[in-house]
Amino acid sequence: MIEVEQLSKRYGGTLAVDDVSFRAPSGRVTALLGPNGAGKSTTLRILLGLARPDGGRALINGTGYRELDEPLKQVGALLEAGAVHKGRTGYQHLRWLAESNRLPVARVRIVLEQTGLAARGRTRIAGYSLGMTQRLGLAAALLGDPGVLVLDEPLNGLDAEGISQLRSLLRQLADEGRTVLVSSHLMAEVARTADHLVVIGCGRVLADLPTAELIARHVAPGVRVSCAEPARLADLLRSAGAVAQQTPDGALAVTGVTAAEVGALAARHQLALDGLSRTAGSLEDAYLNLLKEA
Numbered sequence: 001m002i003e004v005e006q007l008s009k010r011y012g013g014t015l016a017v018d019d020v021s022f023r024a025p026s027g028r029v030t031a032l033l034g035p036n037g038a039g040k041s042t043t044l045r046i047l048l049g050l051a052r053p054d055g056g057r058a059l060i061n062g063t064g065y066r067e068l069d070e071p072l073k074q075v076g077a078l079l080e081a082g083a084v085h086k087g088r089t090g091y092q093h094l095r096w097l098a099e100s101n102r103l104p105v106a107r108v109r110i111v112l113e114q115t116g117l118a119a120r121g122r123t124r125i126a127g128y129s130l131g132m133t134q135r136l137g138l139a140a141a142l143l144g145d146p147g148v149l150v151l152d153e154p155l156n157g158l159d160a161e162g163i164s165q166l167r168s169l170l171r172q173l174a175d176e177g178r179t180v181l182v183s184s185h186l187m188a189e190v191a192r193t194a195d196h197l198v199v200i201g202c203g204r205v206l207a208d209l210p211t212a213e214l215i216a217r218h219v220a221p222g223v224r225v226s227c228a229e230p231a232r233l234a235d236l237l238r239s240a241g242a243v244a245q246q247t248p249d250g251a252l253a254v255t256g257v258t259a260a261e262v263g264a265l266a267a268r269h270q271l272a273l274d275g276l277s278r279t280a281g282s283l284e285d286a287y288l289n290l291l292k293e294a
């Protein structure tokens, strides 16, 4: 369990983290989501004892990181690609980490397997792609078999297959009862992985809610309509107070009116419709709306 309580941190004139509170319970994938510079890394660095807060506190299993017993067995962390010895192989790097932290060396093979690096364990890190370096960081985080995982932008550099594998791995780790906290600025990718979102912008919490609720609260369902005279229909819809935008395929994406109202308006003006359907708002739209509202 992770608890962040009224955390703040200032760097000169910048309030990087401004009274941030949230919880990440065990058994759940929680995403800390926000644009670049929102304060995600600073929050995670404080949580991991790498920066001191000006106010508030961040606890892991009820304790500050620096007070944890055998921290690597309790918390696995992936921060921005840290210092690794590029001349070593992935296997050697993890083995060195295990030995220097008194962790069982048998864990090395397990985490290489878990992160899809088993076939590249004997390759020098200098030859790793960004995605492979990211997997190696994740393998290092998992080495102590920790109950809490804190991963800063773990999706960065991964290709579609890597993202899908990471998603399954995070889900599995949470299903095993672990606490998984992931930061990202990529709404679409995170939404399919996380159960719960903590959205931050300019150092403040803008939303703290189940992923599914974000759509319901922050995006209006819309209508998709196509006809032979989209520009005319768009004018009519706008006069009726709706927001209508032409999509690349020539249809109109409309919000602010129901599908029935669009149908009735078209009928009144004798416009034949080719298609009319309701659309759900996308998470990406919900996220952008939320940031805009803030």
Ligand SMILES: Nc1ncnc2c1ncn2[C@@H]1O[C@H](COP(=O)(O)OP(=O)(O)OP(=O)(O)O)[C@@H](O)[C@H]1O
Residues within 6 Å of the ligand: 011, 014, 015, 016, 017, 034, 035, 036, 037, 038, 039, 040, 041, 042, 043, 185
């Ligand atoms: N060590 C530092 N010294 C000065 N300013 C900093 C420092 N670390 C962060 N900041 C500033 O604090 C704010 C929050 O940065 P932070 O890195 O926490 O955001 P972020 O959400 O993680 O963004 P990104 O995705 O770009 O890393 C930014 O304005 C950043 O410039």
